[in-house]
Amino acid sequence: MLNRGRNIEKGRVITRRMFILAAAKILLFAGISSRLYNLQISDREKYEILSDKNRIREWKTPPQRGIIVDNFNKVLASNDRVFQLHLILDEINDFDVTIFKIKNIIGLDQFEIKKLYKKKERLKPWDTLVVSDNLTWEQFSKINLYLHELEGAKPVLSTSRFYPYANDLAHIVGYVGDASPKDLEKPEIKENFVPGLKVGKYGIENSQEKMLIGNYGIKRYEVNASGKRISQIDYIKERQGNKVNLTIDIEIQKYAQELLKGKAGSICAMDIYTGEVVTMASSPTYDPNKFTHGINQKDWQEIKNNPLKPLINKSIAGLYSPGSTFKPLVALAALEYGILDPNKTIRCKGHKHPYELYGVKYHCWKKEGHGYMKLRNAIKQSCDIYFYEMARLLGVDKLSIIAKRYGLGTNVLGDLYNDEKNGLVPDTKWKRRALEQSWYLGETVINGIGQGYIQTTPLQLCLMTAQIANGGYKIKPHIIKDESINYKNVINKIKLDQSNFPLHEKNYLDDIKVEFYQRMYHKKSNINFVLDAMFGSTNEQYGTSYKSRYDDPKYQFAGKTGTSQVRRITDLDRELDLDTDQIEYKKRDHALYVAFAPYKDPRYAISVIIEHGGSGSKAAAPLASKLIKRIIDRHKLREQFNNGNTSLA
Amino acid sequence: MLRERIQSSNYSFIDKLRSIDYLLILLIIAIGSISVFAIYSTEGGKFSFYTKNHIIRLSVFFSLFLVLSFVRVSTWYKNAYLFYIVGLVLLITVLFFGISASGATRWINLYFLNLQPSELMKIAVIICFARYYHRIQSSDIQSYKFLIQPIILLIIPCYLVIQQPDLGTSILIAGSGIAIIWLAGLNIKYFVYSGLLLLVSLPFVISVLKPYQKSRILTFFNPDRDPLGAGYQIIQSKIAIGSGGFFGKGYLKGTQSYLEFLPEKHTDFIFTLFSEEFGFLGSIILLLLYILLIYRIINVGLVSRSFFAKLYCFGFATAIFLYVFVNIAMVLGMLPIVGAPLPIMSYGGSSLLSIMLGLSIVMSCKIYNQEQISVY
Structure with a gap:
């Protein structure tokens, strides 16, 4: 009987302790529920915004620059077709190998390769690296020939500034170039900038930036966590900049x-x-076309050292x-x-x-x-x-x-x-x-x-x-x-x-x-x-x-x-x-x-x-x-x- | 000798069928079905590898559960220690012959299944402790002699599992063991003292943790510390759950998980995906299913006569609770990411096997609830 009494006591202890545990469980589940309430109902909006950001990634497409014409509507600054080579970074497994292959195909020098590596460091893993924004036809066709060997390489037909009258208008129309940090502080550039976009550096190109720059387009893609595009969900077309009409003949x-x-x-x-x-x-x-893709050292020295001061x-x-x-x-x-x-x-x-x-x-x-x-x-x-x-x-x-x-x-x-x-x-x-x-x-x-x-x-x-x-x-x-x-x-x-x-x-x-x-x-x-x-x-x-x-x-x-x-x-x-x-x-x-x-x-x-x-x-x-x-x-x-x-x- | 302690009663098959807890089975089927849909969703709505495997495992292990449910509870009692020893041997085997994945050695290759012995150990510890405390007099429970044994029995597997390394499972094993010690009636002061001791030794414990474990714990306190590294999972999980709202984004429309922002979405973060797609409402319903499951398990314990069955059911119910709580609290960012699957829902054979095994013992407790097991 003593044992039985002990056993009854033991059973009671177990049951009592179980109920204490059950109470604790209920409390903790209540905690989880309130947390769920917080996340899904109170803070829903915040997480919805975060979720959209997560899901949708935007790619900006560069606008075409507005043209500049003379008094008789003759085009003084146009957008010419150029051949470019882009690299889609997230499609590349071994960047070094790809660059080495490209180097052999289009003949980059050590200096240019260094520049590419520097450029790449500043980009995000899903960004596009512009290897060259102005290939010759020969280079371009060679790239196309070896394209199957170059992962992530994308030959692109793009436009870039062209001044048909070259030297005759350098001082009036000016020229374009890569945007400097200072350029990016200007609101008209800041609002419309797309990486790689050329901006006015001097003259009409510079002072009429607001007119000429246009608006970038937006391509919205649904992406996964590694940034791979899954589908395009939106495309707002870019708008070309306005025409600037000069009084010059x-x-x-x-x-x-x-x-x-x-x-x-x-x-x-x-x-x-x-x-x-x-x-x-x-x-x-001087020829403003030389500035569009970055003037080379030799030409620059020639202009700079000319005693008659062409830049003035x-x-x-x-x-x-x-x-x-x-x-x-x-x-x-x-x-x-x-x-x-x-x-x-x-x-x-x-x-x-x-x-x-x-x-x-x-x-x-x-x-x-x-x-x-x-x-x-x-x-x-x-x-x-x-x-x-x-x-x-x-x-x-x-x-x-x-x-x-x-x-x-x-x-x-x-x-x-x-x-x-x-x-x-x-x-x-x-x-x-x-x-x-x-x-x-x-x-x-x-x-x-x-x-x-x-x-x-x-x-x-x-x-x-x-x-x-x-x-x-x-x-x-x-x-x-x-x-x-x-x-x-x-x-x-x-x-x-x-x-x-x-x-x-x-x-x-x-x-x-x-x-x-x-x-x-x-x-x-x-x-x-x-x-x-x-x-x-x-x-x-x-x-x-x-x-x-x-x-x-x-x-x-x-x-x-x-x-x-x-x-x-x-x-x-x-x-x-x-x-x-x-x-x-x-x-x-x-x-x-x-x-x-x-x-x-x-x-x-x-x-x-x-x-x-x-x-x-x-x-x-x-x-x-x-x-x-x-x-x-x-x-x-x-x-x-x-x-x-x-x-x- | 053992045979004498058990007063086996003769149940007819009809009796057995009658005493089956059908609600429990229904709950298992419900959660199991939800898990199939959830895993189907993790694959972007394609019927492929994970879904197929999960369905096969679910059906195999559910059948196993049904079959094992008819094993006498006394048989489980008899083989409780053996169960524990087998688990321990397997854990040691992992130490030498285990296969590795993402820096952890946790599995044994059984060809048809990569067995994770630590998952089995979760159940082994409960059944072993239930047997241990079954025959200990309530007066003896407080004595050091009887306390030191279960502590040793607990420390060995926990240590082995931590070595794998697998902090989460180790904590869950320890938690289940401690729960049974608590249920058996160990004086509350021991729990208070050891709790204080843990708190004091916490800095030391943290110092011996692996760097990734430390980083996970630090990240838990501040997920923005490293938003693309260790904090990534917590942040992404919270975004997915939070953006689900009240009704959720709808089945197969959970963009966060579908777009692979979620890590381990089919295992530890399955709740995140479910919650994103079914919202607060769905989450609460799932939570209620688990609460019902736990309640039914406790109920089996309440109607069982033997201490073994009671201790086992209450212990197992607590273990299930712990698994669910730790997993959900983890994906909600309330606990550090330690790697704990959600019972039944998560993809993973070993975890499912051990849960089904545990449930079959519960069911056997129910079927043979009148079975007496002598404490002498």
Whole structure:
């Protein structure tokens, strides 16, 4: 019985303990249930998002870049077909072996292979490695021949930037290249970037990125955990970038580049009413196509080490003293402010009796002197003495107001080119602020002949000439077609305005802001005087560019030469009086020329600068003359085209 | 001598059939069928290798379960120690002749099946301990003499299994053994003391763990520590389960598991797949099936007369609970990933075999519930 009692006790213990365990089990199961509740009901949304991310992987497809066309819709930058070799990384078992095979087939050098390994490290295992983005046809066909031996290799027909006019437009259109980390900070690139996409590096390609880049497409694939694509579930097609329409006439641009061949310099031409830049050539130039796939070391060294500096866009980033091309503006300022009667006579006595101010001598460029000069003759024959005296009377601050108003001292194309220079129109305030020095009268005197502190870009000189030639109206220079401008209206407005009445508002000659297409002059007669003087300079005997003139009124133009010194002229130099050829290249003067054409009813302004070309009349004016003829010959075509008759192209 | 202790009663075959726990059989069939569908789903809805194998094993082992259910409970009692010894021998065999997979040596090649002796050991320990405590007087249970033996019996297989290495199974073996010691009535203070001792020695234990085990435990506390390595499984499993929502994504529509984000989806992570496809509702139903199964096993223990049967059933019920809890808690990210299959659901012959074997002993307890086994 004792045993039985013990056994009953043992049975009870077992059962009691079982119930304690059962209670614990229920508790733990409740824990699991609440966890399930948390995951599947409370946090469901969070895990659903995570799950979709897990399941769907996106591949972005690169968009085609927008094309760039000239005024006549001729394509300046297109997308050419290229042959590429891609490697799908997750299809490759042994990367080393594959690369070795590819190396033997298309002939990669050690440097390129190193680069590929570096590139691969940055990629995710399911990414695509671009082995070459520009294979030759021969390489491409070889790859296709051996394709069965190359796991993961994918020959691809793709597009890449192509510039059919190569060297002729490098400085305007710019070029593309691989995106740098800095490029990727720009929102328009950041939003649309796809690995391997080329982005604008310079020029229109760079500043119009937003227009050109387009939108990438998205291919969504269902994938498994190792990233292998199982099926495509979505494809949003990529959108090609927008077309950018330039005001450039490629035929004239080509001709301008041809005229500049072998020289360092710039030619700019613009419509004096609409402000359309017709050509903006810079020399020497380079082939932007070389940059698309990464320029090779040899070509790069060649461009970089060229003493004529091909990479500098001389039209907008080259700074030059305007020299005598500044004189029409100085004369205009003096007339507008009523400083001087154009009939005032000053005697230029040559080098033996130079202009003297506080004991400093200022020479005219002409050794023998010009003799007795009135203002018109002083412009026509470019007499320095007359302008020394006129500048002294005018003062630098008044001159700077007019100079700035007509387009000098600020960049012309806004933020289109990140290297465009503002130039410099000095005044007393500027000198005090920038150099912490007071202004000397002698600086005013040399400023009168476009030397000294003053610095201008060729495009600014072109704009200045245009705004005098159109009768003194402010225009809006641009190189990309501006749909907001009604060209016909603008031309009519300016042509009909040309008021002879002087303005009586007192502040009209102060430093005020003038709106676009509004008059900038005070008295119409002053403008006309300057234009007439420039006519004389080109079309009358003793004029500095008389040799380059056209007698046919269709082509007849008016201009002003300039010779800009790059160093101080010493007495010894004057003694020697060497020809340009005899002077060391770097020490030769820059040759400049500004002009507008046709003289009767002008339409185009042009500026030519030949670095170290010697005198403006010999080196620059003849080029301008040739180009003017070409521009005027093409004018009718341009008018017709711009007025909607596009069939002519 | 042994024969004298057993008062075998004569049951007619009809009696035997009558006393079968049909609900238990139904539950086994239910969970078994669910497991077939789940494994079919892991193969992306294709009737191939795993599904085929699983169905074959299920039917073979279920038949085995039915046959073995008619083995007298006294026979199990008699051969309990032998069972344990066989298990131990097999474990030692693994040590020398075992076949390896993914860095662990756990299996013996039996040609028709790669046997995992540690799975059998789970049952062997329970049956062995049930017999051991069957005849120990409640007054003797507290004595060190009788305590030291089961502890040794427990430590040997656990050590062997840890060596494989297989921390999960080893913990489950230990858990089942301890459960029986608890049921037998060992004073609660021993459990408290040893619990404290374990806590104190934890730093030391962790220091001797294999690097991958350490990493798994550290990862459990912070799955984002290494999201593509050790934390990967926990994160992927949670994503799959969480994204299932209340009703689930639907059968064969579980994208996470279908797309192979889930590791070991047909074995340890079968619940994840099931839960993703059938949601909270399905998971709770499956959980209820397991609770019912455990309840029926406990019920068999309650109606059994012998201590052996009681201890075995209660112990086995606790073991099943432990397997289910550890597996689900693991895939829910509540416990470290230690490698514990979900009973019946998980693909794997040894695990299924041992569960079916264990269940057949339960059934035999039920059929022969009036069988007396003398404690003397």
